[in-house]
Amino acid sequence: MAGDAGSIPELDQKKYDADEQVKIICLGDSAVGKSKLMERFLMDEYRPQQLSTYALTLYKHTATVGNKTVAVDFWDTAGQERFQSMHPSYYHKAHACIMVFDVQRKITYKNLANWYKELREYRPEVPCCVVANKIDADLKVTQRSFNFGKKQGLPFYFVSAADGTNVVKMFREMIKRAVDYKQNPGDFMDEVMQELENFDLEKKEDNSEADEDGLKAESPDLV
Amino acid sequence: MSFEAKRCGVQFSPPSIVLIYEHKETKTIRKRIIPVRNFSKYSDYSMAAERLKNHPRHRDYLEGVSQSQLEKLHIILRDHMQGFSLERSLASFNLDPDEDLNKLDDEELARKKGQMDELFEKNRRHKDDPDFVYDLEMDFSKTTQEKCSWDEESDDGF
Structure with missing residues (x-):
């Protein structure tokens, strides 16, 4: 089942190996506002490519990081979250992950733990952040601290796709982290070691590709 | 844009979308009744x-009315065609914050x-608004103190 990771025929995921290409995935429950966040960040550039067969939406973006031009593919679910789990190809070669919950719905916050667990099964070391969306509904939530992800050192953002608060900042920082990670995955080895303890992954090699290959051999359903 | 949508609703007979809008130039409030044609109880509300x-x-006229609001109005029309009461139809839109929408x-x-x-559109800042800021940043790190009750009954990861 996991062996066909990356085998979506319309999508050649090999391109994500090129220096100037990064893949950033969005995770989170239905209706937390993932697509609305993309739309707010991309504005006029917003031209989603629907791959409805795979319950997947792709957004292409060109960013400048330092003095380099980087092509960013954002992967968004189009209902695939309903299966409580994403197809392995969704995680394949991802360089960063944006996890979103709705501050008005506790269940979407609680479910972050499941999304994060699945992410780490496939991508033990990619940069990830936690995004609290819809703060425009009730600004008081920003006085509360949400501790999920603190232990793992994940950056946390209070955002609103409606009024735009912190949306652009969050995306820019995540693009930067995706590019940094791609250039130097070794910098994340400390984090990897920590996560290895947490998730008890076996057969981890120094080779940055090995995590993917190692994982493919295991069934992700076991953990 | 010379029309600003104020409210919208439906009319069952004949099936129509009703739009109350302001004509910006003349500053008058007007009503536009848009008949919904070729729409049956089997139709796709989204299309x-x-x-x-x-x-x-x-x-x-409909620029200020979101796609999902129009979908909602079509669903209400279709519910009526299928014989559901308006009460039941409207109740189906109610949000239960504890409901798992993934299901x-x-x-x-x-x-x-x-x-x-509806809330999104109400709070939405459009890029044409005079005070629109693309990269709007707010620092909440200093105001964040209270512990979140959602973190209680904590399991691993929380």
Whole structure:
């Protein structure tokens, strides 16, 4: 089942190996506002490519990081979250992950733990952040601290796709982290070691590709 | 844009979308009744809403009305055609914050999203607004103190 990771025929995921290409995935429950966040960040550039067969939406973006031009593919679910789990190809070669919950719905916050667990099964070391969306509904939530992800050192953002608060900042920082990670995955080895303890992954090699290959051999359903 | 949508609703007979809008130049409030044609109890509400949103005669008036709000209105019309009461139809849009929306099918989810979209549209800043800031930043790190009750009963990861 996991062996066909990356085998979506319309999508050649090999391109994500090129220096100037990064893949950033969005995770989170239905209706937390993932697509609305993309739309707010991309504005006029917003031209989603629907791959409805795979319950997947792709957004292409060109960013400048330092003095380099980087092509960013954002992967968004189009209902695939309903299966409580994403197809392995969704995680394949991802360089960063944006996890979103709705501050008005506790269940979407609680479910972050499941999304994060699945992410780490496939991508033990990619940069990830936690995004609290819809703060425009009730600004008081920003006085509360949400501790999920603190232990793992994940950056946390209070955002609103409606009024735009912190949306652009969050995306820019995540693009930067995706590019940094791609250039130097070794910098994340400390984090990897920590996560290895947490998730008890076996057969981890120094080779940055090995995590993917190692994982493919295991069934992700076991953990 | 010379029309600002104020409110919208439906009329069952004949099936129509009713739009209350302000004509910006004359500052007058007007009502526009848009008949919904070729729409039956078997029709796709999403396609019908999209068709209406892009309709050459109506699209200027409907610019301020979101796709999901139009979908919601079409669902109400279709519910009526299927014989559901208005009360039941409207109740299906209600949001229960504890409900797991991952478990809903497309149409049930569209009902909830339509409801959420009303708040979204209300709070939305458009890029044409005079005070629009693309990269709007607010620092909440200093105000964050209170512990979140959602973190209680904590399991691993929380």
